[in-house]
Amino acid sequence: MKDLKGKNVIVTGGSRGIGLEIARAFLKEGANVFTIARNGDSLAASVRNLKKDVKPGRTVAGYSCDVGNREGIAGTIRQIASQNGGIDVVINNAGMYVPDYFERQDLEVFERTDRTNYLGAVFTTKAALPFLLERRRSAIVFVTSGAGLKGIFGYSSYSPTKAAVLSLAEVIKQELKGRGVQVAVLCPPDVDTPGHAEELKIRPTECNALSESGGLMTATEIAGILMSGFRKEKFLIIGGFETKLLYRLNGISPRFVDFCFERLIVRSRRNNSKKHPCPVGRHEA
Numbered sequence: 001m002k003d004l005k006g007k008n009v010i011v012t013g014g015s016r017g018i019g020l021e022i023a024r025a026f027l028k029e030g031a032n033v034f035t036i037a038r039n040g041d042s043l044a045a046s047v048r049n050l051k052k053d054v055k056p057g058r059t060v061a062g063y064s065c066d067v068g069n070r071e072g073i074a075g076t077i078r079q080i081a082s083q084n085g086g087i088d089v090v091i092n093n094a095g096m097y098v099p100d101y102f103e104r105q106d107l108e109v110f111e112r113t114d115r116t117n118y119l120g121a122v123f124t125t126k127a128a129l130p131f132l133l134e135r136r137r138s139a140i141v142f143v144t145s146g147a148g149l150k151g152i153f154g155y156s157s158y159s160p161t162k163a164a165v166l167s168l169a170e171v172i173k174q175e176l177k178g179r180g181v182q183v184a185v186l187c188p189p190d191v192d193t194p195g196h197a198e199e200l201k202i203r204p205t206e207c208n209a210l211s212e213s214g215g216l217m218t219a220t221e222i223a224g225i226l227m228s229g230f231r232k233e234k235f236l237i238i239g240g241f242e243t244k245l246l247y248r249l250n251g252i253s254p255r256f257v258d259f260c261f262e263r264l265i266v267r268s269r270r271n272n273s274k275k276h277p278c279p280v281g282r283h284e285a
């Protein structure tokens with residue numbers, strides 16, 4: 001989709017981080033933007049922040065809702081469509097990630113992460129689809145992750161949800177072929193966001209060894225990468241050299257990628273065992 005002027009765009013998780021900058025990028029293109037997040041206060045503050053980027057005659061508004069609540073999100077989507085004359089684009093960005101060792105990770109975290117990342121995208125897309133199909137051209141974007149392209153150490157509650165979202169996008173793209181709905185998947189690398197800052201405080205040390213060569217992108221940069229890929233109607237939009245390399249190498253030789261990961265994990269454990277004994281069980285190379 002090239003011309004976004006006057007289009008109605010929904011961004012879930014648009015109150016901070018990547019979603020906030022995606023919302024801003026669409027506003028700068030002349031779209032109307034409707035953000036969804038749970039916390040009403042931070043949503044209101046983010047909408048005030050976005051107002052300066054609204055083009056004349058356009059609008060931005062926030063709707064407080066949990067994407068994991070299927071009746072709630074269906075009602076919110078209907079409300080946005082009826083109050084604003086339909087929906088052209090849905091960005092499924094709302095997500096959560098709580099890294100830990102599988103052995104230690106609470107089952108409640110698996111359920112909550114799945115409900116937000118995967119079912120949240122299902123509920124939102126299912127509710128929006130009838131409105132998207134009313135348009136001649138419309139679009140659905142799914143924000144996944146490099147961790148959805150390959151299972152990553154410490155992300156047992158997260159990687160599978162993002163792989164599921166990628167698979168969902170592939171199915172929807174095939175099923176909607178020829179019906180005017182563009183489908184895209186954004187795979188960000190590590191991005192500097194409030195969520196990522198929290199993640200850094202708790203993630204197992206081995207995760208640092210796996211991600212340290214990738215650097216940290218800004219939310220504005222990844223939103224720019226999305227807009228560029230979106231305009232070119234690309235399906236898979238991967239941000240950052242390391243994530244692109246991971247995608248290509250894992251496609252050619254997953255065993256080689258596993259070997260590289262295992263080397264990094266063993267080296268990280270060796271370095272850290274001198275300082276801190278590993279917190280979960282015995283780990284042997």
Ligand SMILES: NC(=O)c1ccc[n+]([C@@H]2O[C@H](COP(=O)([O-])OP(=O)(O)OC[C@H]3O[C@@H](n4cnc5c(N)ncnc54)[C@H](OP(=O)(O)O)[C@@H]3O)[C@@H](O)[C@H]2O)c1
Pocket residue numbers: 012013014015016017018019036037038039040042065066067068093094095096097116120143144145146187188189190191192193194195196
């Ligand atoms: N940052 C990274 O390094 C990175 C890398 C790869 C992929 N991603 C993906 O990019 C997306 C955004 O990540 P981020 O780092 O920007 O996260 P973030 O800073 O934690 O922001 C998350 C946003 O989603 C909203 N949200 C969370 N749970 C929700 C729910 N159940 N219902 C509605 N809104 C919800 C949050 O608002 P409330 O809490 O108020 O609901 C907030 O607006 C996620 O899907 C994440 O998996 C991030």
